[in-house]
Amino acid sequence: MWKSRKIIYKILIENNLLLPNKQACLNQLTKLGINYIAHHHDPVPTMDDVIKIQVTNGTAYVKNLLYVDKKSNYYLILANHTTQVGKLFWKTLGLSSGNMRLSKEEQILEALKSSKGNINPFAIVNDSNNRVKNIIIDEELTKFQRVALHPIENTTTVEISLDDLQNKFLKPLNRQYTIIKLTDAEAEQQLQQLKQQSNDQQHLQTLAITVKKSDFSEWYQQVIRKAELIEYYDVSGCYILRPWGYFIWEQIQRYFDDLIRTEDVENTYFPMFISAKHLNKEKEHVEGFKAEVAWVTKYGESDLNEPLAIRPTSETIMYPAFAKWVQSHRDLPLKVNQWTNIVRWEFKFPTPFIRTREFLWQEGHTAHSTKEEAIKQVYTILDFYEQVYGELLAVPVIKGIKTESEKFAGGDFTTTVETIIPQNGRGLQGATSHHLGQNFSKMFEINFEDDKKQKAFAWQTSWGLTTRSIGAMIMFHGDDKGLVLPPRIAKYQIVIIPIIHKDLDEKQLNERCEQIKQILIKQKLRVHLDNRDNYSPGWKFNKWEQKGVPIRLEIGPGEFKNNEVRVVQRFDNKKYQIKIEEINKLNQILDNIHNAMFEKAKIELNQRIKQADNWKEFMTQLNQRNTILTKWCERQECEQQVKGKSGMESKEKDSEINGQVQLTGSAKTLCIPLKQDEIKEGEQCFHCGQQAKRYVLWGRSY
């Protein structure tokens, strides 16, 4: 500490400042007509001390933070003590969080004539040089009747209304203040709205994507909107799936429905609401979800008798019915699936497709008479998920098992298909298939009479695939020009663009295009003819490239004359002519494109998997945006230590290396890959040195 508290106080008083002490402050409050409740106590320099003061019901404890930028502009933040003060709100205020630092002791003294542990808004009076540019008030505080603040000194706490602080204290001083959301999740929403407004204004001017894929986060935000996959919405974490994006989901639905039909899984629909009683039935399960559950408590103007949860997953909705349906071993296996919306009120940063509060998914649930059959089901479904990613989305995945600490809440073990986003090396969980064992069947009494007339509990599985799969596809294949769609999920696989030319009769050209379109439709290809006359061919090229259409067919004077079309492949920009009589080749060409995209993606994925034998290698690879395959002891304690240490060491590196912003955040286990080399006696865990058991893949993740 720069100077002891006593010395600071001495300076303050010697300088004869306006509010040198608490008595002066309390007198001032009275003078301004501000009602207050005062508590006198020992000094409370930290929030941990502050919250021990017994304040009145409806009063918020306030965390006071003083930030300063490189130009010595100060910003005083009043936050509710439970608010996770993020970084994004600075952007909303038009400021850069990168420039902001918490004030040091001498800076607090300079600006407010106050000290660490004594920061308070009344001290603003002491800022005679107007160093404090803004007083940023947490919107959360508006929900309370009063706020608890120190009148200059932290040996007293006063409770006053926020209204009085604003209108009777700050306004008369002509002080700027802003009420704003401080958590990142909420600030994100405000930001998006601002961004959207400005985007909307620029709609026509800036059709093209303005950044390269290397500016990954901004690129992604632009691609999803400009390719018309997503529209923003005014409820945080919820997005509109536009037809171009929803079509992809429809293809996934059809493909996956066909797969599970071979396993005799039947589609169904269960209600969205869960009574608290059922939700709470499986303890570990409810613990895993309860912080994210949205509750309906009212209808119209009335309160519900009992609040209803919106499904974060449907185990507890379905299994009471399973218990009714399953009586005998002849009722097994029972296999159902549903395609629904799901709500999880997550507080991590929302990203369209990847992490949203409402999302679409499929969830399958099965019950079996033997453990072996259930386990077989788990892996069959895992293979199906691999097929969806590979055969439809051209995205490679790694099949594996989640560690104990990462498995599904309430299940026995979780299998997963994981992928790695080449651009940043982040792991992305693609879909999971859980073996639930008999945990739920025991809680929900799903039992049956086996062939020996003995009562037995069913063995269960559940498994889900969400719209985040679309996000992975966008991230893998998109390029600087925008989206690149693998052919099997593209709403339009082929777009035909006539190139009007003075040497060519427009009507004849259009007829030719229409003919070709009809030939291709007969081959069950999805074709669009863009013969709008108010856009140039160039504009159309850009438009459909941005939207990721796999093949563009151009027909101009040369092609018309020679009975050809010009083929332009989106993913590799390859251009060539083909004869109209050979146009049935396009089906094969689309398949080739799919395969080439998939192969390229596999290479990119594999480049992001590195091995490490010790901590230094591990952190080096992590900081180079890779995932790391290591030998591991499989101990949870070791896993937690790796997570903690990698997070700490990342934070210290919160800076740019070679001009590239470093990712921060802990590395966690992504999965224990199914395909792996055997580990021999004596081979050690990369981290703790104990006997290794299996290879595990670590990485930062979405």
Add this chain to the structure above:
Amino acid sequence: MWKSRKIIYKILIENNLLLPNKQACLNQLTKLGINYIAHHHDPVPTMDDVIKIQVTNGTAYVKNLLYVDKKSNYYLILANHTTQVGKLFWKTLGLSSGNMRLSKEEQILEALKSSKGNINPFAIVNDSNNRVKNIIIDEELTKFQRVALHPIENTTTVEISLDDLQNKFLKPLNRQYTIIKLTDAEAEQQLQQLKQQSNDQQHLQTLAITVKKSDFSEWYQQVIRKAELIEYYDVSGCYILRPWGYFIWEQIQRYFDDLIRTEDVENTYFPMFISAKHLNKEKEHVEGFKAEVAWVTKYGESDLNEPLAIRPTSETIMYPAFAKWVQSHRDLPLKVNQWTNIVRWEFKFPTPFIRTREFLWQEGHTAHSTKEEAIKQVYTILDFYEQVYGELLAVPVIKGIKTESEKFAGGDFTTTVETIIPQNGRGLQGATSHHLGQNFSKMFEINFEDDKKQKAFAWQTSWGLTTRSIGAMIMFHGDDKGLVLPPRIAKYQIVIIPIIHKDLDEKQLNERCEQIKQILIKQKLRVHLDNRDNYSPGWKFNKWEQKGVPIRLEIGPGEFKNNEVRVVQRFDNKKYQIKIEEINKLNQILDNIHNAMFEKAKIELNQRIKQADNWKEFMTQLNQRNTILTKWCERQECEQQVKGKSGMESKEKDSEINGQVQLTGSAKTLCIPLKQDEIKEGEQCFHCGQQAKRYVLWGRSY
């Protein structure tokens, strides 16, 4: 009135009863250790008077009702004053509502030594003969801290806790009391749970439906469960759609998707949550829905900043996005559709498929540059709905326009396909297609630059079809044996049942069945071979008949030898043999079945439409379970009068005629049929006698 209040009191006191007056009652409360707050006032004989007493916060006004059955058993009901006391709770208590009457003055005196306007639970002390069999307490009252009651006389009100009433007052008197839900909607749920429990116990014993279709309501409840379309769920008004039922919905989805694709409508998904701000934007619209809107107010343990509504329909969710997407006339028409769940917290009696709080639907929304184009869209979609009903579900509908008072909230006019359930003559709204005019586009600023560079507002439509369509199909086609499915929506169109016989090698028989199955699958028929060896052929016949499979193929020794199959048609029980080489006829036979079912349904529908020229004819037809087509003036006032009068006159008829329970309830306008005769100058409205404008169809409705 039988005797004046004074005389009654005189008798009470002369008879030296335990609690002859309020002072005795208050003394008794003190003696029993019951805390009370007392208010003294003028007599308050009615609830309207009672609620003027200013009671403490958290205290419920209590409505006291004394019922009596034919055997002079009394039942005292304490209901929260806002509770709509229904009839169904009697059934939950094992009693018949038909036997219950409100006590008359002399009966109140007899049982409680009290009078009308003075009924109160303390008077139970005066029931020395134990005439009051049960004290039925509204579950609603448990939500309040205290209840307001009269201590014998209604010139005083005491507030006591319900707990004290139960434990310190009723229990020591050894009085039975039951806390129960009194509204029909909630009692329905309790009943269903009870019924389900007993059904579950009888699961194997009572496979067959135990009532005939003429006992319509009970029949319907049994069919939907025993055909495995629906499973009950523990949230009131929500039901599980089992695979047998969900398959039907999938067929409707595919069929309708194909239809709207021809209109260039694109599928999409918008979020489920609506901010209050957007919901409230169109005034008439929000008024139409707000009582039924479910609100999310919490996640985890925290409150949301702002409550979020769950979509009751998505106009206000979609149209802010429409406003962004529509800039120029070239952006029009804009046509989207989505298949989603919807929540409307209705308080009418829930019926699976027909009226549920969560349901599945499709909602389409379009925006156009001209009114004419929008209106054309409305009617094209209406035709599609007619096709879904006719071509898939074999249910005839009447296309029409809703009257002003029945149209969609916020729209310009609503078109509808209405059907009439033959069994009870109730109208059932099948699907609606709305012309929204420019009402929403003006509120949400969906405007565009037309080809003359003028700003104009878009013309809009919205239209929806729900899972209730499945309910209509069940009601139309089901029979005493259970469900009868029209072939195009049946999950299994054909079930093959081998008839094992000692003269026949079982393996050969099964091979033959499997061969036939494969032939039929190649013809794209949906076939199931039921070769389970633990069920008899008879059991299987019943099982698949109950589930409504259109065709059963039996193969026994005779069929085997002659290379035949025996065909049994579900809908008309027609049985005949066909040669295996002619088995491709089955496709045509299924089509014939569809057509025959549809024709039969049309006749049944038409039999329920009668004409009436005056009020007497109108009520006669209504009481004979018909809908009535009348000439009408189209005045809302007249419509309201008909509704009111028909409701009143129905109530008076609340009895049995010819052994059949009469339906009660108002007749409302179902629609103004599109196809109708012209009305000439001078022809009068059947009800008010003013100049008639058009024919309108009236009826009781679902």
